[in-house]
Amino acid sequence: MELVCPAGNLPMLKAAVDNGADAVYIGFRDDTNARHFAGLNFNDKQIAEGVKYAHDRRVKVFVAINTYAQPNGWERWTAAVDRAAGFGVDAIILADMGVLDYAAERHPNVNLHLSVQGSATNPAAIGFMQRHFGIKRVVVPRVLSLTQVAHLIQETSVPVEIFGFGSLCVMVEGRCLLSSYASGQSPNTFGACSPASHVEWRDTPQGQETRLGGVLLERxxxxxxxxxxxxxxGRYQIGGELRHAIEEPTSLNTLDILPDILAAGVSAIKIEGRQRSTRYVTQVAKVWREAIDACKRNPQAFRPKESWNQILAQVSEGAQTTIGPYERTWH
Amino acid sequence: MSALNTPAHRPRLSLGPILYLWPREQVLDFYAELLETPVDVVYLGETICSKRRQLKPEDYWELAERVTAAGKQAVISTLALIESDGELKTLKRICADERFMIEAGDLAALDFLEGRPFVAGHSINLYNHRTLAFLAERGLKRWVMPVELGRDTAADLLKHRPEGVECELFAFGRLPLAYSARCFTAYNRGLGKDNCEFCCGDYPDGVLVTTQEGQEFLSLNGIQTQSAGTHNLLASLDEVRALGVDLLRISPQSKHTADVVRTFADCLTGDLDPAEGTARLSGWAPSGLCDGYWTGQSGYQVGMPAAIG
Incomplete structure (x- = not known):
């Protein structure tokens, strides 16, 4: 089982490589990837250096080009695919059927992974993508219980990657338009959920308010x-009560069920967080490397160390962590 | 090509699938009433939750026969999110029936429908020409634009669309914004999805979610999150016609759907001014109207129709 770590810049990539990642995923500095944040991501020089650094240490590099191309920017997506292929990366992570079609035709020898944004949650959907675009891996959305993940792995010949740690998307990825409903920009169209340019923090006598596109999400x-x-x-009024109507401000941590993930036949486990810091990826990669190695050595005896959970809690967003949809009671 | 870029071009009206859990009798009464309206295409089927079985595929096929007998086109809609084996099996069974056109909601449906005529619903991510061409080669006859795409993208896609492929816009209704593994209706009643007690049946237009300052923001419908605001393209009707859009979809709500259809129809025939029609519609939208997606703004906003010509 491969450990796939995020890198929003070159120092993060090096930290991920040095601390136990089997693969690092990165993006270009534009809206072709789902972490399109100011000051984040790689230019050509940095990619070249990052690929060399990783490959010299036998670590893979994946490039995420996982947003949806619109007609007025189509060439940006095809150019991104060409550039990624030109750098000799180990895989390109794509979501858009049009971009997949282009990549499969133009670069038949490059490995294509179906991004979580591709929204494939069942063997038929994955089979369709495999048949037409020859995908070599699928990152599955955070909607399946671990039992369903295990079953899916039995039913498809495409290796399955799942999210193990980091921010928790509550909606099926690639088909969530909540961000654009309030801000005009979504992960699909712009590569960002809650784009920072549309977020406001305001201190008021009633409390601290956060808004997206003017809509009050929390006070x-x-x-x-x-x-x-x-x-x-966010926290809203529903049925006369003030509550987190969709989900609490939690993040995902699956360390507790790592032996089950391994037993399910998951091919790779992904850490979310290209927008986070070098410290974040250093700590998370180190803990997960150690945990995966311990689990592989002796899955029956595996218990997460208290120190691991403490380190992960320090870098988690929000006060709580959850196993999320992998546990059926979450649904 | 069905798109004639002339002032005479008149889009047809479609009725989207019922997105909520209504009692069987209410569903049957609803279609009996709507078949009397000038709607041209009727989409039938459960698209949100596989646990809702008050109507089975057989019931929808029977309704589809009635739709056809009324001189309208029946299309069978399918689930937007497929997770379990059971859901996949049902989908396969629905797709194996070739009497009616089928609307794909999940990528899984494309796998089953490839090679025969089909419709791609708004929950299939079709954002550009290459995806459109790719699906057209596999049998796509019509696509419903993803609802977050606006008039600029619509214009671009329509200008160079493949021969024989129709474009449908989500023109009236609470917007389908997101799908999840979690049933939010059950969650907010302190229940889990597996023992939901079909509590979504208590909310014929979804559960309203309001911000802490009283803005009606979202509507929760089982695993689906919708906008509270009712998306409305009637105010932009001239523009929509000029683009050569083929169909306008009206999404069923528990009240006034037939009135909404007639209002759209009257505007299309020129018997009613779209501004006046929009004023009528605003009285039937539970949390007010919006059209920001169409005009390139945030979805919840109300935009200005573009100047034509």
Whole structure:
């Protein structure tokens, strides 16, 4: 089982490589990837250096080009695919059927992975993508329970990658338009959920307010911890009650079920967080490397170390972590 | 090509699938009423939750026969999110029936429908020409634009669309914004999805979610999150016609759907001014109208129709 770590810049890539990643995933500096944030991501020089650094240490590099191309920017997506192929990366992570079609035709020897944004949650969907675009891996959306993941792996010949740690998307990825409903920009169209340019933080006598595109997502008392504001983790009035109507501000941590993930036949486990820091990826890669190695050595005896969970808790967004949809009771 | 870029071009009206859990009798009464309206295409089927079985595929096929007998086109819609084996089996069974056109909601349906005529629903991510061409080669006859795409993208896609492929816009209704593994209706009633008690049946237009300052923001419908605002393209009707859009979809709501259809129809025949029609519609939208997606703004906003010509 491969450990796939995020890198938003060259120092993060090196930290991931040095601390135990089997593969690192990165993106270009534009809206062709789902972490399109100011100051983040790679230019050509940095990619070349990053690929060399990783390959010299036998670590793979994947490039995410996982947003949806629109007619007025189509060439940006095809150019991104050509550039990624030109750098000799180990795989390109794609979501858009049109871009997949282009990549499969133009670069038949490059490995294509279906991004989580590709929204394939069952063997028929994955089979369709495999038949037409020859995908070599699928990253499955965070909607399946672990039992369903295990079953899916039995039913498809495409290796399956799942998210193991980081921010928790509550909606099926690639088909969530909540961000654009409030801000005009979504992961699909723009490569960002809750784009920072549309987020406002405001101190008011009623408390600290966070807004997206003018819509009030949360008003909390001063001093309450605040994560990055997304619509799905906001607090609203519903049925006469004030509550987190969609999900609490939690993040995903699957360390507790690692032996089951391994037993299910998951091919790779992905750490979310290209927008996070070098410290984040250093700590998370180190813990997960150690955990995966311990689990492989002796899955029956595997228990997450207290120190691992402490380290992960320090770098988690939000106060709580959850196993999320992998556990059926979450549904 | 069905698109004639002339002032005479008149889009047809479609009725989207019912997105909510209504009692069987209410569903049957609803279609009995709507078949009397000038709607041209009727989409039938469960697209949100496989646990809702008050109507089975057989019931929808029977309804589809009635739709056809009324001189309208029946299309069978399918689930937007397929997770389990059971869902996949049902989908396969629905797709194996070739009497009616089928609307794909999940990529899985494309796998089953490839090689025969089909419709791609708005939950299939079709954002550009290459995807359109790719699906057209596999049997696509019509696509419903993803709802977050606006008039500029629509214009671009329509200008160079493949021969024989129709474009449908989600023209009236609470917007389908997201799908999840979690049933939010059950969650907010303190229940899990597996023992949901079909509580979504208590909310014929979804559960309203309001911000802490009173803005009606979202509507929760089982695993689906919708906008509270009712998306409406009637105010942009001239523009929509000029682009050569083939169909306008009206998404069923528990009240006034037939009135909505007639209002659109009257505007299309020129018997009613779209501005006046929009004023009528605003009285039937539970949380007000919006059209920001169409005009390139945030979805919840109300935009200005573009100047034509």
């Amino acid at each position: 909390r008392s001063h001093g309450e911890a605040a994560g990055y504001p997304t619509i799905c983790k």
